[in-house]
Amino acid sequence: MKANLKKILLALVVAGSTLIGYFLWLSLHPVKIIAVHQSNNYSDILVENFPVTDKGKIKWWLKNKTKLKEKYRIPVPSADGFFSITFWNFAAGYKEEEKYDRLCFNDMHTKKNCIEKDAVFTVERSNNTGILFTVYDGTYHLKNNGEIIKLNRE
Template identity: 45%
Template sequence: MTIKKLGWMILIFVLGYSLFLLLRPVEIIDVHQDGRWSRVVVKHFPITRKGKIDWWEQNKANLKEKYDVPKIDSHGYFNVSFLDIGSGYRVDRMVDQDSYLLCFEDMKVDANCIEKNKVFEVVKGRNGGLQFR
């Protein structure tokens, strides 16, 4: 096999794998709510800002119907954070090294924490408009 053929094979593989990563559907693992705060634990969230906003626009009705997200408070405000599941739920060992974990009190199991890896946030606050962060 020539170097040129090997280079083309590697390029095709990299492009194919990149396309696969970009086109995977978002998987909602869990939803945790506390007042107007909703935290949605996901896998395969879009990478680009445009992709994230487009996904929100296309899925906000389904999120409301299926998970009651967002929870809107009496003033009309809400906060929805999307967090990457990473390596899964973990146990907080109550040591300094676990300070990067976010734990969910609504889960009654020991492994109720994930790494604080927020990939997107949708906020409606006092300014009245939606903010995408």
């Protein structure tokens, strides 16, 4: 009985260490921006190594939004301030349009100008809602005082 308990504990320690190592490895790899595609007030940013957690994604945006504006000239707000930026996982690379429901970029004049639709993060701003962050697990609102609150899904 004690031998089985030791094996179970050892397996848990190994599994836990592996998970911690994996998340540490992920956190040490910086976000890589592969490409930026712009259409009016909508920006699509293809990324690798994007943060995994909701908090990490929002924190990354807040830290890097000025750099994105300076380097890529995004966001591009409309006259009323609206903009939308979607970050897409680019792990699979560019593909041809052959498969239904891929996102294709008309600003690329090549057969491989599409990606799989794997959105990892969206930042939107409108006069009605202010800034919203959309992630896998829900939507967050950035209040004027800097507080970030999770919105309830209905």
